[in-house]
Amino acid sequence: MDDMVRKLPRYVTVTKTKYKKVLFYFRVDKGPRTRLPDDPSSDEFKEAYRACLIGEPVKTKKIVGVPTTIRWLIERYMESAAWRNDLSDATRRQRSNILKHVVSDSGDVPFAMVQAKHIRNRMEKMSDTPAQANNYLKTMIGLFSWAVKNDHVKVNPTIDVARLKAKSKGFPEWTxxxxxxxxxxxxxxxxxxxxxxxxxxxxxxxxxxxxxxxxxxxxxxxxxxxxxxxxxxxxxxxxxxxxxxxxxxxxxxxxxxxxxxxxxxxxxxxxxxxxxxxxxxxxxxxxxxxxxxxxxxxxxxxxxxxxxxxxxxxxxxQADVYTKGADRVRLGISASRRIARRLEAQDADEKALGDVENSQKESKGR
Missing domain, CATH: 1.10.443.10 (Intergrase catalytic core)
Structure with a gap:
């Protein structure tokens, strides 16, 4: 790895993702970064580097997934009616970005080999951001539910995977x-x-x-x-x-x-x-x-x-979150009022009893 970095041409930087994948970028000073092909010794890399030097757009060769790989399964899923019709535009944008990372990290893995433990492991690596981990799980649930329905896999590996507990209640509520x-x-x-x-x-x-x-x-x-x-x-x-x-x-x-x-x-x-x-x-x-x-x-x-x-x-x-919260408020106030009434009644009883005892003492003294 060190030898590879030393031999990289000018303006090429290298980064490693949290999944240990090595990525190469072209960047001049603080300008925009352009992703380069993964193999610095390939003709495709050299052609992309030349294009960056003269300011031309980089032509990337489209990788077509083999019909047994995650890449292929995701390509078919994103062409399906389930992807087009069952998801909102915002959800498609979010899940498209997630699936891009899945392809980048594991695109050539046979989808039949994916097990629940693999999905759990990936979520564990994202445990510092539980909301993102849960969005990843939702995306994989959608992918493999479609895959089962269309006879690409027999078992959905997401079935026994639990969501991570969020560390917060999400966006703060206005008062x-x-x-x-x-x-x-x-x-x-x-x-x-x-x-x-x-x-x-x-x-x-x-x-x-x-x-x-x-x-x-x-x-x-x-x-x-x-x-x-x-x-x-x-x-x-x-x-x-x-x-x-x-x-x-x-x-x-x-x-x-x-x-x-x-x-x-x-x-x-x-x-x-x-x-x-x-x-x-x-x-x-x-x-x-x-x-x-x-x-x-x-x-x-x-x-x-x-x-x-x-x-x-x-x-x-989701509605129950608010109605139960409201019920707890009302019930809490109601219970506190009962306590107050009971204490007030006890005080009144004790005062009345004290008045009777004082009256009796006064009668005996006379």
Missing amino acids: QEDGEAFRARWPVGTAQRLAFELLLHSGLRRGDIVTLGRQHLKGNILSITTQKTGTTITVELPDAVLSIIAATKTGDLHFLVTSFGKPFSIPGFGNWFHAASVKAGVHKNAHGIRKLAATTAANDGATSSELMAQFGWTTSQ
């Missing part, structure tokens, strides 16, 4: 005080204020909020099919929110647009809204408002079914 601070910083008429009110009253994810427009609104009833789960949610917007929409400059088909009048991309909206939140002294992101909306509804007595309908959840598991 009522956070909302008041945001409203104080961004008055009615600003796009930031409109974004906050729409997020709070609709409970939509950022992937849906960027597509929201007048075409989804009839009177004060808002209805939209969500990108992630494909479920249709219907909510009623209060007059106050309709007034904010009317007072804000919007696009033709999008309530929220950039300063250039263009629709936001999902990452662009996230960055823009986070910056607005920081200016209001709230160091949290848009998803935390969705949590606040769910908590507010649950505390006001919303059932799991009602929360599922508003927030587009397809199972009650």
Whole structure:
């Protein structure tokens, strides 16, 4: 390895992934990095290096997977109807990136040899980031579930693999005080204020909020099919929110647009809204408002079914998190009131008994 590094041409750097794979890049000073082929002695590497030197795009030779390899299985999966139709755009982007790493690290491994222990081992290496490890598992579940259904493998190696326990509860939830601070910083008429009110009253994810427009609104009833789960949610917007929409400059088909009048991309909206939140002294992101909306509804007595309908959840598991939390709050307050009433009653009984005893003593003294 040391000899190889010493012999590398100028501007070529070498890195090793956490899975021990050696990667080569072309980079001049602090400019962009360009991935080079894996074998520095190959003609393909030399041609790619020459292209980088003169500023031409690097032509990479497409590797076609052998029909028994992970690479081939992933290629077929990403061509399937299950990949195109069953997953949202955001999920496909996320899983495509994960599968790229799988191919890079293990593309030539026969997929029939993959066992649960191999997936567990990879997740163990990702244990410092349990959310990423669990996303990897979800991706492999999707891949091998499709493979079983289409007779590529007989056994799904992901069946007995458990998710890692997350070290946090995910995105931090906004509080009522956070909302008041945001409203104080961004008055009615600003796009930031409109974004906050729409997020709070609709409970939509950022992937849906960027597509929201007048075409989804009839009177004060808002209805939209969500990108992630494909479920249709219907909510009623209060007059106050309709007034904010009317007072804000919007696009033709999008309530929220950039300063250039263009629709936001999902990452662009996230960055823009986070910056607005920081200016209001709230160091949290848009998803935390969705949590606040769910908590507010649950505390006001919303059932799991009602929360599922508003927030587009397809199972009650997520809704139960909020309803059970709200029930615990109500039950806790109710129990504390019982304790207080009981203690007050005991104090009253003791005082009454003391008054009787004092009265009897006074009678005897007379």
